Amino acid sequence: MNNNDLKYVGKPVPRKDGPLKATGGAQYTVDISLPGMLVGKVLRSPYPHARILNIDTSQAKKLPGVKAVVTSADSLKVKHGFIDTPRYPADQYPIAVDMVRHAGEEIAGVAAIDEDTANEALSLIHVEYERLPAVFDPEEAMKLDAPEIHPNHPKVSDPYKNIGGKIETAFGDIEKAFTGSYLIREDKFYCQIRTHGYMEPQATVASWDHSSKLNVWTSSMGVFLKRARLARTLGLPFGSVRILKTYVGGAFGGKIDLYGHEYIASLLSMKCRLPVKIVYTREEVFKAARHGQPLIVEIKTGVKRDGTILGQQIRTINDSGAYRGSGVVAIFLAWGFAMAPYRIPSMQYEGYSVYTNNLVRAPQRGHGAPKMRFAAESQFDVIAEELGMDPIDFRLKNARNPGDMLPNGDSVKNFGLKECIAKVAEKTDFKAKYEAALKERHSGSTIKRGIGIGTTAYFSGSLVYPNSSTVIVRFNDDASVSVMTGALDIGQGCETVISQIVAEELGVPLNEIHVHAADTETTPVDIGSWISGLTYVTGNAAKKAASHAMKKLLNVAAQELGSEVQELIALDKTIFVGHSPDRKISYGQAIAASIAKNKGDCIIGEGHFRTMKDEVSPPSLSTAKGRWTENYSNYAQVAEVEVDTETGMVRILKATTAHDCGFPVNPVLVEGQIDGQVSMGQGHILSEELRVEDGCVINPSFLEYKMPCALDMVETDYIDVITETYDKEHHYNTKEVGEGYVSGTVASVANAIYNAIGIRVKKTPVHPQDIIDALEKHEHGGKGDLTR
Amino acid sequence: MTRPSKQIISLNVNGDDYELAVRPNRTLLEVLREDLMLTGTKEGCEDGSCGTCTVLLDGAPVRSCMLLAVDVAGRHVVTIEGLASDNELHPVQKAFVEYGAIQCGYCSPGMILTAKALLDTNPNPTEEEIKLAISGNLCRCTGYNKIVSAIKIAGENIAGVSSHE
Ligand code: FES
Numbered sequence A: 001m002n003n004n005d006l007k008y009v010g011k012p013v014p015r016k017d018g019p020l021k022a023t024g025g026a027q028y029t030v031d032i033s034l035p036g037m038l039v040g041k042v043l044r045s046p047y048p049h050a051r052i053l054n055i056d057t058s059q060a061k062k063l064p065g066v067k068a069v070v071t072s073a074d075s076l077k078v079k080h081g082f083i084d085t086p087r088y089p090a091d092q093y094p095i096a097v098d099m100v101r102h103a104g105e106e107i108a109g110v111a112a113i114d115e116d117t118a119n120e121a122l123s124l125i126h127v128e129y130e131r132l133p134a135v136f137d138p139e140e141a142m143k144l145d146a147p148e149i150h151p152n153h154p155k156v157s158d159p160y161k162n163i164g165g166k167i168e169t170a171f172g173d174i175e176k177a178f179t180g181s182y183l184i185r186e187d188k189f190y191c192q193i194r195t196h197g198y199m200e201p202q203a204t205v206a207s208w209d210h211s212s213k214l215n216v217w218t219s220s221m222g223v224f225l226k227r228a229r230l231a232r233t234l235g236l237p238f239g240s241v242r243i244l245k246t247y248v249g250g251a252f253g254g255k256i257d258l259y260g261h262e263y264i265a266s267l268l269s270m271k272c273r274l275p276v277k278i279v280y281t282r283e284e285v286f287k288a289a290r291h292g293q294p295l296i297v298e299i300k301t302g303v304k305r306d307g308t309i310l311g312q313q314i315r316t317i318n319d320s321g322a323y324r325g326s327g328v329v330a331i332f333l334a335w336g337f338a339m340a341p342y343r344i345p346s347m348q349y350e351g352y353s354v355y356t357n358n359l360v361r362a363p364q365r366g367h368g369a370p371k372m373r374f375a376a377e378s379q380f381d382v383i384a385e386e387l388g389m390d391p392i393d394f395r396l397k398n399a400r401n402p403g404d405m406l407p408n409g410d411s412v413k414n415f416g417l418k419e420c421i422a423k424v425a426e427k428t429d430f431k432a433k434y435e436a437a438l439k440e441r442h443s444g445s446t447i448k449r450g451i452g453i454g455t456t457a458y459f460s461g462s463l464v465y466p467n468s469s470t471v472i473v474r475f476n477d478d479a480s481v482s483v484m485t486g487a488l489d490i491g492q493g494c495e496t497v498i499s500q501i502v503a504e505e506l507g508v509p510l511n512e513i514h515v516h517a518a519d520t521e522t523t524p525v526d527i528g529s530w531i532s533g534l535t536y537v538t539g540n541a542a543k544k545a546a547s548h549a550m551k552k553l554l555n556v557a558a559q560e561l562g563s564e565v566q567e568l569i570a571l572d573k574t575i576f577v578g579h580s581p582d583r584k585i586s587y588g589q590a591i592a593a594s595i596a597k598n599k600g601d602c603i604i605g606e607g608h609f610r611t612m613k614d615e616v617s618p619p620s621l622s623t624a625k626g627r628w629t630e631n632y633s634n635y636a637q638v639a640e641v642e643v644d645t646e647t648g649m650v651r652i653l654k655a656t657t658a659h660d661c662g663f664p665v666n667p668v669l670v671e672g673q674i675d676g677q678v679s680m681g682q683g684h685i686l687s688e689e690l691r692v693e694d695g696c697v698i699n700p701s702f703l704e705y706k707m708p709c710a711l712d713m714v715e716t717d718y719i720d721v722i723t724e725t726y727d728k729e730h731h732y733n734t735k736e737v738g739e740g741y742v743s744g745t746v747a748s749v750a751n752a753i754y755n756a757i758g759i760r761v762k763k764t765p766v767h768p769q770d771i772i773d774a775l776e777k778h779e780h781g782g783k784g785d786l787t788r
Numbered sequence B: 001m002t003r004p005s006k007q008i009i010s011l012n013v014n015g016d017d018y019e020l021a022v023r024p025n026r027t028l029l030e031v032l033r034e035d036l037m038l039t040g041t042k043e044g045c046e047d048g049s050c051g052t053c054t055v056l057l058d059g060a061p062v063r064s065c066m067l068l069a070v071d072v073a074g075r076h077v078v079t080i081e082g083l084a085s086d087n088e089l090h091p092v093q094k095a096f097v098e099y100g101a102i103q104c105g106y107c108s109p110g111m112i113l114t115a116k117a118l119l120d121t122n123p124n125p126t127e128e129e130i131k132l133a134i135s136g137n138l139c140r141c142t143g144y145n146k147i148v149s150a151i152k153i154a155g156e157n158i159a160g161v162s163s164h165e
């Protein structure tokens, strides 16, 4: 089938939950209220590293209105971790046992009849600490004399005691590559800590009911992972823990893993047998929740005289905070984002994830890509300039071609990167503007313009628990359709996308498709909204489920009409015999016939999908061996900026994105993803930074942590590069669209700043004062790199 | 801990008159969400910096987390639940839905009410005026592009309808 023949897929239909959200009717976790519900609060460590000598909760327990107080003494002391493998065993208790390793770590929880009482109870808990030496800088923490953060932990890199994760991988012959290089560049780049900035704070309601079942509503990115982690740490069978759907007010990576408050709310509810709700204050989100990964990237690249890349050596250091969190994943992914987009015949990569006494890190939109691409793309431009090439030609020379095999065994079968680069350069008139800016640099004007490019290839789902998706499509008696999916819509619009796919397969209008989603008890397992594979994996499961139901419906129709299935045509919920259209049966009649004559079969379709079906496990986090993903998305993004050399202010005038997401199932949702990422990338490169002193966040408010507002809005433009089709007969190959672009924005703005003023950005964010200082240094004959 | 005693206030919310007993330290946001169960109004920061708690007070957008309920006694409040009438979405709501201005939706109630107040006083705003009006409402999902276009379109639709009347 040609994409043009489609009725629902590929169309910019409005999201299904729009009216509910626009009228205030969508229930988020913060809105849940149950009879008898108590307010839960968490007592957190004020110190970044300390031994807990004693916790006295007796006074708090006596306070009228307090219904439960819990500490680790009430817990089973089971550790959890974003990663839990023999090499990287779980390393964190959901409520501190004897030690705290970061400020804000959970020590106790209280449940009381109102917020004031709960807060007062917290103030009545007395904790005795013995403070311990702490370390906050990952490079310091890697030294032999640094304080040891996890003394009883298996070491991955003796004798360095704080290295919580290490990955080493190589291919080709790096020595030979460098010896044969015409030019070799070595640079070091730094990225800051950013918060996710979800507008709905962390929130959980837990209710232990009379049938000894724990019901949990929590602001998350996938209910099945939460259930697994919660059940294990509480020592309950999976069937005794139910996570129910709520609307989610943004997540961006920050709501995946198990959080202490989810465990504590559950424990409190189990103790007092009443529902307990914990909602973070915004200050608590800033000071105690997990934030993104700061990364240091050292990168050395060798090229031939004509610009062909021969080899690349990369070392990354990630400050993973007090527990491993997703730190070891970030250093694995950073490798992936280095090797995927461009042909690099020889590469040597080592990544370190280092324990410090900082807050734990979570994945964050792009998870390593913005930092790695910022480093690589910035260095590409340096090299291109030294070779006298322009940035576009350099990239076109080295970008991968469709069908290339990656060193890990993945094929980039349908890779649109070159097309993205060429199209975005053409549409933005890149080369002319680039040259014009170089000339303008020496003019008298204090406002300089520049243009820059950044590119990415991003994975589309991988094999991480729960690995796969199942969808059930059920016809109702009136021929409307119910879809059961475990997918959780976190704002990206997956319920709408799944409905479009089901509507396409069944020929039933969108408003007659009812999605029942994200409930561990009543919906089948789902891969989750956090591994960039939902539209691909869950979407294909939905497609299979719908076509399974459709096949059953057509079989009944064939029986009833006395014809062959192949002769039938379905249109507007009626099935006709193609050559004699007056022989027809409505969907409703066919369903009734199925129930009457096929032993009550009311027509239910079932579909499963797992990416990389022949692989047993995800790639290795220590060697990077093994397949990563089936489909790589591509982007090339061009930013045009204006730099005021007097004030140091940088304005992004426009961001143009050429994107290959396979094909867009819903173009308006795709554009929304791009716009949101441009804005996040803008915050990353220009303003956002979580400032931390001795492990404590010192700017815990939107007043002091600057996220882009409407006045900062960047004009966006999009170019579709379509590399796939949606075909009714087969599964389709759509690609990631919600994470990768953020890197394009960071890299393209950094390169555009250089084009405008000749200052090479080597750290983010770029504050106006940094620009002024760098320009001053430059004027006095210094190199003028903008770095730490 | 001693608590201040409650005061009786009357408040008109979405056209209905309420008589409420509230402690003087409670915000309008808390009273709307917890006493009247109007949870469409959201809390994002509790320090006046995000705009998710925006409601209309006598027609003007205000941050309900920054106002004490006792200080607005006797006044008219419109929350997001009071905007659609007879099951018909307000043109701003309609445009937000149709033009992709909603993603997670957490900022949407505050954003929509702010936009409505703008269009009430300035039915044909420029892009800059729109951006300025909503600059105190943070949205992390959309980058604002589709929100700004939706408000523009809503303004045009409202003007179109009234010029036909
Ligand atoms: S909650 Fe009122 S401004 Fe953020």
Ligand code: FES
Pocket: A199, A249, A250, A491, B101, B102, B103, B104, B105, B106, B107, B108, B138, B139, B140, B141, B142
């Ligand atoms: S739509 Fe999510 S914050 Fe605006």
